[in-house]
Amino acid sequence: MRDVLRFLTLRFLWLLxxxxxxxxxxxxxxREVPGGPFLMEQQVDPVIQKQIEAAYDLDKTKWxxxxxxxxxxxxxxxxxxxxxxxxxxxxxxxxxMPRSVALGTLALLIALVLGIVAGTxxxxxxxxxIDRGLMLVxxxxxxxxxxxxxxxxxxxxxxxxxWLPAAGWGSLRFMILPAFCLGAPFAAYIARLTRTxxxxxxxxxxxxxxxxxxxxxxxxxxxxxxxxxxxxxxxxLGPAVAGxxxxxxxxxxxxxxxxxxxxxxxxxxxxxxxxxxxxVLFYTLLxxxxxxxxxxxxxxxxPRVRLD
Amino acid sequence: MLAGDTVxxxxxxxxxxxxxxxxxxxxxxxxxxIKRGQTIGVVGxxxxxxxxxxxxxxxxxxxxATISADVMRLAGRSMLNMSAKERRSxxxxxxxxxxxxxxxxxxxFLTVGTQIAEMFRLHHGLRGQRLVDATIQALAxxxxxxxxxxxxxxxxxxxxxxxxxVMIAMMLAGNPELLIADEPTTALDVTVQAQILDLLAGLxxxxxxxxxxxxxxxxxxxxFAHRTLxxxxxxxxxxxxxxxxxxxxxxxxxRGLLSSIPRLDRGSQKLRQIVGAPPxxxxxxxxxxxxxxxxxxxxxxxxxxxxxxxxxxGHTAACxxxxxxxxxxx
Ligand SMILES: Nc1ncnc2c1ncn2[C@@H]1O[C@H](COP(=O)(O)OP(=O)(O)OP(=O)(O)O)[C@@H](O)[C@H]1O
Ligand SMILES: [Mg+2]
Numbered sequence: 001m002r003d004v005l006r007f008l009t010l011r012f013l014w015l016l017x018x019x020x021x022x023x024x025x026x027x028x029x030x031r032e033v034p035g036g037p038f039l040m041e042q043q044v045d046p047v048i049q050k051q052i053e054a055a056y057d058l059d060k061t062k063w064x065x066x067x068x069x070x071x072x073x074x075x076x077x078x079x080x081x082x083x084x085x086x087x088x089x090x091x092x093x094x095x096x097m098p099r100s101v102a103l104g105t106l107a108l109l110i111a112l113v114l115g116i117v118a119g120t121x122x123x124x125x126x127x128x129x130i131d132r133g134l135m136l137v138x139x140x141x142x143x144x145x146x147x148x149x150x151x152x153x154x155x156x157x158x159x160x161x162x163w164l165p166a167a168g169w170g171s172l173r174f175m176i177l178p179a180f181c182l183g184a185p186f187a188a189y190i191a192r193l194t195r196t197x198x199x200x201x202x203x204x205x206x207x208x209x210x211x212x213x214x215x216x217x218x219x220x221x222x223x224x225x226x227x228x229x230x231x232x233x234x235x236x237l238g239p240a241v242a243g244x245x246x247x248x249x250x251x252x253x254x255x256x257x258x259x260x261x262x263x264x265x266x267x268x269x270x271x272x273x274x275x276x277x278x279x280v281l282f283y284t285l286l287x288x289x290x291x292x293x294x295x296x297x298x299x300x301x302x303p304r305v306r307l308d
Numbered sequence: 309m310l311a312g313d314t315v316x317x318x319x320x321x322x323x324x325x326x327x328x329x330x331x332x333x334x335x336x337x338x339x340x341x342i343k344r345g346q347t348i349g350v351v352g353x354x355x356x357x358x359x360x361x362x363x364x365x366x367x368x369x370x371x372x373a374t375i376s377a378d379v380m381r382l383a384g385r386s387m388l389n390m391s392a393k394e395r396r397s398x399x400x401x402x403x404x405x406x407x408x409x410x411x412x413x414x415x416x417f418l419t420v421g422t423q424i425a426e427m428f429r430l431h432h433g434l435r436g437q438r439l440v441d442a443t444i445q446a447l448a449x450x451x452x453x454x455x456x457x458x459x460x461x462x463x464x465x466x467x468x469x470x471x472x473x474v475m476i477a478m479m480l481a482g483n484p485e486l487l488i489a490d491e492p493t494t495a496l497d498v499t500v501q502a503q504i505l506d507l508l509a510g511l512x513x514x515x516x517x518x519x520x521x522x523x524x525x526x527x528x529x530x531x532f533a534h535r536t537l538x539x540x541x542x543x544x545x546x547x548x549x550x551x552x553x554x555x556x557x558x559x560x561x562x563r564g565l566l567s568s569i570p571r572l573d574r575g576s577q578k579l580r581q582i583v584g585a586p587p588x589x590x591x592x593x594x595x596x597x598x599x600x601x602x603x604x605x606x607x608x609x610x611x612x613x614x615x616x617x618x619x620x621x622g623h624t625a626a627c628x629x630x631x632x633x634x635x636x637x638x
Binding site: 204205206208209210211212213214215216223224227228301302303304 | 366368396397398399400401404405407409412413414415416417418419426427430431462464475478479482
């Protein structure tokens with residue numbers, strides 16, 4: 001118990017350090033990139049321009065801006081959006097986040113379920129027709145970029161069959177296609193990882209022992225082989241979450257989903273400093289927490305591994 | 309049932325493996341039987357087919373193996389035309405097997421309690437508190453201290469000897485009539501080896517089960533097995549009561565094995581090893597497979613492989629040469 005507390009405290013301190021580094025880097029980089037939030041097409045009255053810049057502290061030196069923004073961020077205030085002026089960044093995040101999280105979670109779920117089932121079936125039918133078919137599909141799934149998968153699926157399910165809506169947000173029906181496109185490449189990768197892991201554990205002595213006990217083949221696989229066979233999948237979860245995050249930038253755009261990914265892309269293009277910063281920090285937090293969960297899940301899956 | 313009933317009857321068992329280098333003929337006509345409460349020792353060098361013979365019995369070989377036999381009877385029932393499901397119900401329940409390396413043979417991801425309890429649930433339908441009690445009792449029966457605490461531990465938290473005790477507890481949970489112990493002590497320290505063999509002997513007395521003890525060490529068999537089979541290149545080359553095998557070995561290979569047992573009374577004298585290596589099972593030479601390594605080889609040995617022939621008192625050997633009288637290992 002003491003170990004666990006120590007581990008969590010340490011990880012929390014690391015998280016703070018990571019967030020600070022990410023904050024600083026983003027702050028510097030954003031302001032180094034040419035262009036600014038208020039360079040507009042039409043000429044604006046210089047007085048008004050001054051007032052706007054003052055409202056956003058842009059008239060202060062870079063150092064002053066850094067300290068002020070960091071101070072506010074530490075208190076949880078990410079400030080107003082530079083572009084969507086009626087909203088604070090916190091409000092925009094609060095609106096976009098649930099959609100993106102729902103989409104990402106569904107995509108991850110699809111990836112895990114499809115990948116683990118396909119990989120396990122493949123491994124237990126090694127070399128057979130089903131195994132080869134599944135692995136061929138998996139290879140294609142890894143090779144195709146998700147926007148290509150999206151185009152094909154839209155053609156089939158939206159235009160040809162009109163089973164599903166093409167874009168937008170609302171009920172679960174809107175989520176099916178984008179979540180599938182987002183999860184498909186990861187499903188394919190997880191299928192291959194699962195197959196490799198299962199093939200290795202299926203030849204272990206303890207699996208033979210499980211057969212010798214008189215267990216059914218199903219019980220041998222689910223009760224004895226899977227835990228070891230899925231360890232590689234568990235360690236892939238961290239990268240998978242990060243990959244689904246980046247993937248969602250594209251997928252949200254294609255399917256016109258008003259999620260965090262869409263806001264983030266817009267913020268970057270518009271030099272919306274505060275909103276972009278909010279998104280970056282949120283993504284960092286998410287990936288960090290997911291990696292922490294993966295480490296913890298590892299100790300649950302493999303009793304020989306300890307937290308440290 | 310009456311004492312002296314036959315528990316296992318095996319006739320002309322063959323196992324071939326399909327490999328990239330051709331067909332490996334790992335077992336080539338093994339026959340033997342065991343009576344209730346009896347212990348049989350199976351000895352032979354590495355690769356002689358000891359494990360494959362018994363894995364075939366339990367239907368635990370990979371798909372590349374082709375198994376055939378004339379007789380395979382368990383307590384009078386033939387196993388030859390059993391369905392896969394019926395074969396499965398034999399495993400762990402009527403025939404149990406423990407393996408050489410308890411480190412890899414136990415599942416590292418599950419507590420020993422879970423692994424033992426699985427057997428009581430599967431073969432006796434126990435649930436709840438009765439299941440827990442039975443699991444703790446099983447660990448106590450094999451001499452593991454504080455069993456009520458240790459059921460929560462994982463295999464890596466046990467020493468090698470304790471792990472083999474866990475394995476024994478687990479495999480005996482189904483109350484098998486026959487226990488196949490495949491080199492149960494090879495991976496252990498010498499002192500621990502003796503303890504495990506004592507444990508097995510004690511459990512056998514209490515439960516009246518039969519044991520097949522596989523080993524490549526004739527010394528292990530000496531004080532333990534009623535009868536002993538000597539295997540070479542997939543065949544039984546000699547079978548006898550263990551004492552008869554030691555006092556009057558009738559096959560040159562058995563004599564070679566006996567001469568290579570380390571003995572205290574021979575002090576630092578060099579052990580005699582059998583020179584050469586066993587033959588390639590995918591390209592067996594004509595004649596006796598032991599001929600190239602045999603001190604007593606004659607021309608006719610290279611023409612035809614000798615069959616097991618009776619030598620009186622249930623003693624059989626597969627050698628056509630008239631051997632000199634055995635003076636003991638020198
Ligand atoms: N899956 C397999 N594929 C091909 N050949 C195999 C396979 N399993 C065993 N063999 C071969 O069968 C022969 C007998 O092997 P077996 O494991 O029965 O030997 P053993 O007498 O138990 O030896 P050891 O003392 O090393 O355990 C060996 O030559 C081995 O190479
Ligand atoms: Mg063996």
